Amino acid sequence: MPWEQGPIRPPSEAGSLLLRVTRNCPWNRCTFCATYKGERFSRREREEILAEIRSLRQAADRMEELAGGEVTDGVAQEIYAAYGFPYFHLANWLKSGGRNVFLQDADSLVLPTGELVTVLRALKDTFPSVTRITGYARAATLSRQKPEDWRELASAGLSRLHVGLESGSDPVLRFVQKGVTAAREIEGGQKVVAAGIQLCFYVLVGLGGRDFRTEHPRATAAVVNAVRPDFVRLRSLSVQPGTPLHEQMLSGAFVPLSEDEQVEEIETFLTYLDPYDGQVVSDHILNLLGEVEGVLSRDRERMLEVCRRYLSLPEDERLLYRLGRRLGQFESLADLSGPRRAGVEEKLLHWRSRDRVEEVITRLKHRFV
Ligand code: SF4
Incomplete structure (x- = not known):
């Protein structure tokens, strides 16, 4: 991995450039959270973060050179084939305008304000296209x-x-x-x-x-x-x-x-x-x-x-909806009367005959955690 990355970011930051400024969670005691269990918290050194921003810029320059201007879909695919996912993510970010950056990990504001301000300014100076910088806190x-x-x-x-x-x-x-x-x-x-x-x-x-x-x-x-x-x-x-x-x-x-x-x-x-x-x-x-x-x-x-x-809804319909949703077949209640209903009903009958519907729903949910 050319640039350090933490394990998670919000779904709304899927297209954002990820910049890790701390590692893991400084609290790490919430009883429901498994994300950073067993991992030690640390702050990244300011110089290390700034060097990473410079390295991202150099890679971005090379990509733009290769593209002969703006990075396109085709160039992003070539980059993926040649260099793998982290470069592909950067290429896609550039392709979509290079606007959003997400600071990782769980509590970026534990950094002293002066340090965080230096990082924010460096990001904006190095990538003038950046308009939104976000983070967990x-x-x-x-x-x-x-x-x-x-x-x-x-x-x-x-x-x-x-x-x-x-x-x-x-x-x-x-x-x-x-x-x-x-x-x-x-x-x-x-x-x-x-x-x-x-x-x-x-x-x-x-x-x-x-x-x-x-x-x-x-x-x-x-x-x-x-x-x-x-x-x-x-x-x-x-x-x-x-x-x-x-x-x-x-x-x-x-x-x-x-x-x-x-x-x-x-x-x-x-x-x-x-x-x-x-x-x-x-x-x-x-x-x-x-x-x-x-x-x-x-x-x-x-x-x-x-x-x-x-x-x-009647109990059976609620169960059918829950199963359809967990199978990825239903997105809204209207799907209960849509073309995918029959397939989900078939599965419900199958697992019901084995008395395993709730177990299957739980298993399907754990895939998404
Ligand atoms: S990441 Fe958030 S939820 Fe998890 S332990 Fe830290 S503060 Fe709690």
């Missing part, structure tokens, strides 16, 4: 930044932060060892919004399990309402083997919600959200109802209607 870290930090970061080009809010309920945050309180989530979120940096909150549906199934969506909506982030991205909890939460699930200390109960929880969450101009996004394959998307001020009722429509 922990809410606890955001709340510690001072007003002057935010001013510097915003003016150096930090344009969006992705924050794993997960829940706005203190008991849930404590239970999953998130290392933050609702009050600090609000404080941190409000600072980002006040700095004019776009904010994206990730909400983990089902994280409170049965014990907090009412508290979790209500309290989470209260934090969102207090902060009013630009985006609220829904994620559905699927407990991963190997995590502490999985152990708690096996011991009975955590009782997960069924998929139908998760939809009920989304309905409660949407009901308590203010109809402001923030956008709800369901851009993850684990979300059962990908149609629950829209601008709150305009589409909240429609999104609620999707939840209600699903919940009012």
